């Protein structure tokens with residue numbers, strides 16, 4: 001059974017946290033289709049070679065916007081986005097646009113490991 005498409009995105013300061021989070025869920029992540037921005041997806045693939053990861057462009061090169069387009073087209077089921085709140089980003093507008101679209105479309109979104117647990121639970125066992 002495939003429980004839908006889940007996007008994984010992490011800023012550089014948060015990539016280790018994303019790898020740790022994915023490592024805690026291992027087999028459960030095999031039940032979703034993982035979509036990721038370029039560098040985040042690379043880190044997931046190198047650490048967990050048995051997970052299938054669809055890698056988009058890197059965030060600053062349009063990856064955030066690609067994920068935003070998937071949301072707008074109803075083509076994504078959840079977003080886990082570990083945002084670095086302490087560093088200025090050249091693509092800050094893209095980050096804001098992505099989180100804004102997740103809110104507009106009421107897409108389950110998590111920005112921390114504990115809420116990411118909740119989003120994955122929701123995808124694997126949606127409420128009736």
Ligand SMILES: O=C(CO)COP(=O)(O)O
Pocket residue numbers: 009010011012036037038039040041057058059060063064095
């Ligand atoms: O910049 C990002 C999200 O805004 C993430 O992109 P990368 O996964 O390519 O580092």
